[in-house]
Each structure stands twice: as structure tokens, then as C-alpha cells.
Amino acid sequence: MVTIQDIANKSGVAISTVSRALADSPQISVKTKERIKKIAQDMGYTPNFAARNLTQGESNTVGVVFQPQAADSAENDFAMQLLFGINSQLVARQYLLTTATGSNWSEVYNAVKMMVEAGQVRRFILLYTVENDPISELLRENNARVVVTGEPEQANDVLYVDNDxxxxxxxxxxxxxxxxxxxxxxxxxxxxxxxxxxxxxxxxxxxxxxxxxxxxxxxxxxxxxxxxxxxxxxxxxxxxxxxxxxxxxxxxxxxxxxxxxxxxxxxxxxxxxxxxxxxxxxxxxxDVLPRSLGSEAVRLLFNDQRSVLEQTKATNVIVPYRLPEFGDETW
Structure with a gap:
């Protein structure tokens, strides 16, 4: 089993540097992170998520929150494509995806509360926009980082992705x-x-x-x-x-x-x-490109992990859409 010490020996840097690089710390340069990650991959390193979560006080999991019943809707292609886009970015960051669903808002709220309190989840993507949302308030109280899909009623400092x-x-x-x-x-x-x-x-x-x-x-x-x-x-x-x-x-x-x-x-x-x-x-x-919406939601969610020079001050990302071509009956 390859350890962080092995990677440090191979790369010629301190253990703390390897640990920060693998955790995408903004304190480590992009060039150094890429080099250390490449060495770790070549050596077959598998991260110890439990240990990392204990050290950081935060789970390597992103909670995706559905409005009531939406996740159970067989025709909800849009949400499924969003999830594909979200998961593709999370896998690259060695994060897991978990969903909060329910038949009513109370069930969804309790699922999110359990994620925060028992699961130490601190990053969430909400697949809805609702005014005076108790779930959003719960996440604010627990200093969670949240991105919303869809333009919120009161944008202010809310992070969101949407189409025009x-x-x-x-x-x-x-x-x-x-x-x-x-x-x-x-x-x-x-x-x-x-x-x-x-x-x-x-x-x-x-x-x-x-x-x-x-x-x-x-x-x-x-x-x-x-x-x-x-x-x-x-x-x-x-x-x-x-x-x-x-x-x-x-x-x-x-x-x-x-x-x-x-x-x-x-x-x-x-x-x-x-x-x-x-x-x-x-x-x-x-085509509102839901996979792109999902991918951009994750990028915005993890913007705080970039170095100061890489970070964007934008609070929203507007994803382009694609108009249909008339006469094309094949799609």
C-alpha cells in the first residue's frame, strides 16, 4: 500500500506538502500539485478518505438536494443529465455524490440536516430555487458552501448557475x-x-x-x-x-x-x-445543456479551493444554450 511518505520520498518534498497538494490546497502552486498528483497516480496511491475527513473536519462528499418528488420522476431527464455533469467533476476531485430527496419538504430538510450534522457534508448543490427556503437557511447557519441551479429570487451573494x-x-x-x-x-x-x-x-x-x-x-x-x-x-x-x-x-x-x-x-x-x-x-x-450546468456548478462550488490568482469573484455562471436546427428530424 502506497503512503503519503512514499510519495514524499519519490517527489523530494515534505509530507505536509504532499498532503496539501493531494487535497488541492490553494497554498500549493498548480505546477507542484500537478507533479505530485502525477507521481501519486503512477505509484497507484489510493487516498484514505476517512483519515482526510477527520483531519479536515469535512466529508469528501457533496450533497445534491432535490425538490420533493423530483428525484422519483421517471421523466426527469433534465435532473439526470445534471447529475451526470456534477458527478463527472466530483470524480476528478475524488469527491463522492449523495442526494437528499423526499416526498415533501420536511423529509428533504431532515435528509439535509442529517448530512450536515452526522455526515459532516459542507458542500451542497440545490436543484431548485425557492424564496425563504429553510434548507438554505440551515446550510448558512452551518457555514456550508452552496451553489444553486437556477437564478434565485434574491441573488445577492448566492452562488448559482443558469441559462439566460x-x-x-x-x-x-x-x-x-x-x-x-x-x-x-x-x-x-x-x-x-x-x-x-x-x-x-x-x-x-x-x-x-x-x-x-x-x-x-x-x-x-x-x-x-x-x-x-x-x-x-x-x-x-x-x-x-x-x-x-x-x-x-x-x-x-x-x-x-x-x-x-x-x-x-x-x-x-x-x-x-x-x-x-x-x-x-x-x-x-x-438544449439547455444540463451536463454543462452540472459541471459548472461543481467548478463554482470548489472555487474557494483555488489559489488566490486562480479564484474568480463571480457569484454566477451563465451557461449557453443550443437552439434546434429546423428540418433536422434525427435528434
Whole structure:
């Protein structure tokens, strides 16, 4: 078994230098860290996480916190892709990923509390943004470092990663309207009032100031009823811009059943999920690059471990998105 002493002997530096280098301490230069890590890798060194955690008073684990029930949702491609991006960066840093889930906010809160108090987890990524969030307050009280996915209501000093959803909403709307020469596009969202939905709606209105908006209830069956009633009364609608693929898919299906004037509405939505693939011809989706969002969340989370010269003062990272190419039916 290779020890830190063995690596120190091989590299010609003190044990303390090896220890700090392997822990990514900002006190050690990038060049020295890279050299020592290369030697450790070549020697087959395996870090003793238990000992390191005891020394640092912090677990080598990052907690990823879901909103209630989201982690159990089979169609939540977005969250899964986020996790892939997060985990790819954590593996490179020799950190583990653990999730906090629950059927309600109380269960999620208790899971996070256990991570903090029993697991010594001090770094978290929240996959939601909520005002006056008790979980965020708990983490602040315990001096945890937190990154949020999605623009928070009160940014201030909150670390977050997101897309420019206003611009994405505007560009997606203009693209669909221009491609299909639409006269009466409809923006469809939910009543959940998520910030990303509001921002995409704002973008829609920037492109279509007089455009109609339909907000759906949370319940699936109620959503179908609202859409059915709406399309039976609004035969002028000739295109759909939806806040996400699932909503877009449902809206388009209801339009096909209850809108005789335009049975196959061209639709554009967000997330590039399985719903977009099921949508078929003239259903397009904006790729918000969730893996990149996850990767950037981790980079921001560990910004405090960089040297002073490497650290960025930015409190947020805006990840680009990718508009669909019309006529490409293969994706």
C-alpha cells in the first residue's frame, strides 16, 4: 500500500506538502500539485478518505438536494443529465455524490440536516430555487458552501448557475414564428411560478408583445381539461412555445384533438428530453445543456479551493444554450 511518505520520498518534498497538494490546497502552486498528483497516480496511491475527513473536519462528499418528488420522476431527464455533469467533476476531485430527496419538504430538510450534522457534508448543490427556503437557511447557519441551479429570487451573494432564459425564450419564439410564419402563437407554462418559466415567458413577450399566455395547473388531468377548453375556444392559435418539453408535448397533443383549424401545431419547448423525441415532426426543443450546468456548478462550488490568482469573484455562471436546427428530424 502506497503512503503519503512514499510519495514524499519519490517527489523530494515534505509530507505536509504532499498532503496539501493531494487535497488541492490553494497554498500549493498548480505546477507542484500537478507533479505530485502525477507521481501519486503512477505509484497507484489510493487516498484514505476517512483519515482526510477527520483531519479536515469535512466529508469528501457533496450533497445534491432535490425538490420533493423530483428525484422519483421517471421523466426527469433534465435532473439526470445534471447529475451526470456534477458527478463527472466530483470524480476528478475524488469527491463522492449523495442526494437528499423526499416526498415533501420536511423529509428533504431532515435528509439535509442529517448530512450536515452526522455526515459532516459542507458542500451542497440545490436543484431548485425557492424564496425563504429553510434548507438554505440551515446550510448558512452551518457555514456550508452552496451553489444553486437556477437564478434565485434574491441573488445577492448566492452562488448559482443558469441559462439566460429570457434570451432563450425570445430567440426560440422568433425562430418558430419566422420559420412557420405564425400569426397567433401561444406560450404555455404552469402555475408553479418557477423563475425559469417566468423568464422564458418574458422572452416570449419580447418577441411577441401581444402574444397569448396560458398557465396550467399542476395536476396532469386538470392540465388536459384546461388545454381542451382553451383550444375549443381559440381556433386562431397556430403555434406553441412551451416552458418545457413535457408541457409542450401535452399542449400539442390536446391541440391535435381539439383544434380543427391547425391540427399539427409547430411547437418549440425546452430541455431536449424524451418528450421532444416523441413529439415528432415540427416539434423542436432548445438544449439547455444540463451536463454543462452540472459541471459548472461543481467548478463554482470548489472555487474557494483555488489559489488566490486562480479564484474568480463571480457569484454566477451563465451557461449557453443550443437552439434546434429546423428540418433536422434525427435528434
Amino acid at each position: 432564459n429570457r434570451r432563450a425564450g425570445e430567440e426560440a419564439t422568433r425562430q418558430l414564428v419566422d420559420q412557420f410564419n405564425l400569426k397567433a402563437p401561444l406560450f404555455v407554462r404552469t402555475l408553479a411560478d418557477w423563475r425559469y418559466e417566468r423568464n422564458r415567458e418574458i422572452g416570449f413577450h419580447l418577441a411577441q408583445p401581444e402574444g397569448q399566455v396560458l398557465s396550467l395547473p399542476i395536476d396532469f388531468h386538470a392540465q388536459k381539461q384546461v388545454l381542451e377548453s382553451y383550444f375549443e375556444l381559440h381556433h386562431e392559435i397556430d403555434g406553441i412555445i412551451a416552458s418545457d418539453d413535457k408541457i409542450g408535448y401535452l399542449a400539442r397533443n390536446q391541440a391535435q384533438a381539439h383544434l380543427p383549424t391547425h391540427p399539427k401545431l409547430p411547437t418549440i419547448a425546452f430541455n431536449r428530453s424524451e418528450y421532444a423525441r416523441l413529439g415528432g415532426k415540427d416539434f423542436y426543443s432548445v
